[in-house]
Amino acid sequence: MFTRTLIFCTLLSVSLACIGGGSSGCCSAPAPSCGGAPPCPSAPQGFIGSYPSSGGYAVAPAPSGGAYARAPNAYATSNVRAAEESNNEFMQEALREMKEIETTLISHLATQTSLQVDLRPYENLIVKIEDKTEERLGKLARVSLKGARTVVINVSERPSTIKSIKAALQNSALSSSVNVQQEGVVLYVATPLMTRERREKMAEEASGTLLNDYKKKVNEVYVRVQKKASSSTKCADEEKRTRDNLLVMKRAMEEKGVQAVKEAKKKLLTEVI
Incomplete structure (x- = not known):
């Protein structure tokens, strides 16, 4: 009796795994266990590889210490480059919009932290x-x-x-x-002379207003595209991969914004006029 119960539970768990991928019928269990059900699409190997990953896709931000602490922009650049090489339509859509926001930030930094009078x-x-x-x-x-x-x-x-x-x-x-x-x-x-106090005020405005606005807009893109991906992707495993990668890409783009502001502030406070 115990043996029959064990066999029944095993078959039931395999059946549930084979339909766990969602309405597409893809299978998230090992292929031999699913009979004729197609496997869920696998994540691109090494995608966003600078962050800790599981199964080939990112699930967490970079560690706070070590190499990341010394060169955070390198991690951000690596992850954005990996996103550029992805064939995931949602990643491409989000990346395209986030890059446009980054371009606007850099343009505003050039204007608002310039030591020259802006007409x-x-x-x-x-x-x-x-x-x-x-x-x-x-x-x-x-x-x-x-x-x-x-x-x-x-x-x-x-x-x-x-x-x-x-x-x-x-x-x-x-x-x-x-x-x-x-x-x-x-x-x-x-117009007033560019005193040290005025430079510091301009630097604070850049790191406050401009950076906060940039992060807000990047997050809005992430939220909107993530919802779109969740409602459009039928396979649960693929939906999770996309959601995780979108989150890591958002953090990478936020880090790029932080680094851009730091560079602008450094130039502003040290440039000679």
């Missing part, structure tokens, strides 16, 4: 003119740089707007850091 905030400043309409300052006047720190706003083509432009400058976020002087139809905006 774009002036050109894009919205000015309310007398007829109650709104225009970009760049459409109302010619904006240029004189010397290292003086912004010149020439309003000769539309001199009637100079009062509105001056008011817009004084009421904008720029007002706390600039001094506006008028000579005829030209405004001279003296």
